[in-house]
Every structure is written in structure tokens, then in C-alpha cells.
Amino acid sequence: GAVVSQHPSWVICKSGTSVKIECRSLDFQATTMFWYRQFPKQSLMLMATSNEGSKATYEQGVEKDKFLINHASLTLSTLTVTSAHPEDSSFYICSASLTGGGRGGYTFGSGTRLTVV
Amino acid sequence: RKEVEQDPGPFNVPEGATVAFNCTYSNSASQSFFWYRQDCRKEPKLLMSVYSSGNEDGRFTAQLNRASQYISLLIRDSKLSDSATYLCVVNGYNKLIFGAGTRLAVHP
Numbered sequence: 001g002a003v004v005s006q007h008p009s010w011v012i013c014k015s016g017t018s019v020k021i022e023c024r025s026l027d028f029q030a031t032t033m034f035w036y037r038q039f040p041k042q043s044l045m046l047m048a049t050s051n052e053g054s055k056a057t058y059e060q061g062v063e064k065d066k067f068l069i070n071h072a073s074l075t076l077s078t079l080t081v082t083s084a085h086p087e088d089s090s091f092y093i094c095s096a097s098l099t100g101g102g103r104g105g106y107t108f109g110s111g112t113r114l115t116v117v
Numbered sequence: 118r119k120e121v122e123q124d125p126g127p128f129n130v131p132e133g134a135t136v137a138f139n140c141t142y143s144n145s146a147s148q149s150f151f152w153y154r155q156d157c158r159k160e161p162k163l164l165m166s167v168y169s170s171g172n173e174d175g176r177f178t179a180q181l182n183r184a185s186q187y188i189s190l191l192i193r194d195s196k197l198s199d200s201a202t203y204l205c206v207v208n209g210y211n212k213l214i215f216g217a218g219t220r221l222a223v224h225p
Binding site: 006032034036042043044045046049091093095106107108109110111113 | 158159160161162163204211212213214215216217218
């Protein structure tokens with residue numbers, strides 16, 4: 001159990017366009033999902049915590065107007081990268097936990113590799 | 118100081134070797150601890166949780182020392198398939214904090 005599906009797995013877009021990434025919990029309800037970004041040879045950095053039915057909580061330094069998060073249902077959170085620029089090219093990963101992150105840890109989506117040209 | 122620190126490696130070891138990874142964390146209020154494995158260009162996958170009493174899963178043993186804020190992972194009898202990046206992860210304030218990872222390369 002605890003499968004998280006992320007789509008698309010990769011996307012190439014032009015500078016200035018917006019890209020939407022979906023994260024779904026397939027067999028459980030996730031009131032909280034997390035969005036991470038990973039640059040090459042670096043660790044995962046938490047961007048924001050997505051809360052169902054309320055505003056997302058963004059980490060320091062992450063622009064909320066650029067990275068729009070919507071968590072409209074208990075099984076779906078979306079991240080939209082608005083007006084994408086080449087420096088936004090990265091690996092974006094979502095995660096959620098069935099058990100609230102205790103001893104069960106977190107399950108990750110398969111990630112989305114974004115390339116902005 | 119980083120919240121979670123790991124030796125980046127890489128650790129290059131022959132098959133059958135025993136290898137140990139270390140990790141330290143700065144937030145003494147952290148609540149739970151994990152080792153994740155990440156293969157190149159893939160998402161992290163949970164390897165094991167880490168407890169003060171120690172946790173063993175086959176060839177893998179994880180240990181937590183809360184007093185020293187230190188976490189370890191021991192891999193015995195390394196296999197080629199163990200080659201990956203191992204991420205030390207700490208759960209504090211209900212969010213995961215990742216170390217930068219330690220790369221392991223097991224060679225024949």
C-alpha cells in the first residue's frame with residue numbers, strides 16, 4: 001500500500017510557459033503532501049507542504065507566486081511552475097505518508113524531470 | 118551548519134565488503150529517523166527506519182544515538198546492486214530533512 005503516483009515523469013517546456021505537475025495518493029488519503037526539488041548531485045530540498053483544503057506552507061526562499069500548489073482533494077496535490085525559466089530546470093518530487101510520517105516513513109512519487117529551454 | 122550532515126563519499130568497495138555510513142543531525146527535538154536509498158535519476162525509497170534500540174534487516178543494520186545526535190548504517194556483504202546514494206533523513210516538526218547523501222559504488 002501507500003502508493004504515490006506523480007505525472008508527468010518528464011517535461012520539456014519553453015521559457016515563460018507554465019507547467020503543472022500532479023501528485024496522487026492511489027490507495028490512501030493524504031491530508032498532507034510535500035513537494036521537493038532536487039538539483040543534480042544535491043539533496044532533496046523541501047519546497048512546500050501542501051495541506052488539503054487550505055493554503056500551502058512554503059519554505060523560506062521559495063516563491064509562492066511562482067510555485068503554485070493546490071491540494072483540492074484528499075488524493076491530489078498539484079504543483080504549477082509559472083513562467084518557467086531555465087534555472088527552474090530540476091527534478092521535482094512529491095511525497096505523502098499514510099501514517100503521518102512516523103515509523104512508516106514517507107512514500108515518494110517517481111518524480112518529474114523538468115527541463116526549461 | 119547543515120541540519121543533517123553526511124559524508125558525500127563516494128565509497129568504492131569490492132563485492133562482499135562491509136561498509137558503514139555516518140550521519141549527524143542538529144535538531145535535538147527530531148522525532149524519527151530513516152535511511153533512504155536513491156538510485157540515479159530516481160525517487161528515494163525507504164530502506165529502513167532507525168531506532169535507538171537498533172534495527173536490522175538482513176545485511177543492513179541501522180543505529181541511532183540520540184545523545185550524540187548520530188545515525189549510522191552498516192551494510193554487510195555488499196552486492197553490486199547496493200550501488201546507490203544513501204540518504205540520511207530526519208523527521209522534525211512533521212517534515213523530512215534530507216542529508217546530501219553518501220554515494221556507494223560496489224565493484225566486482
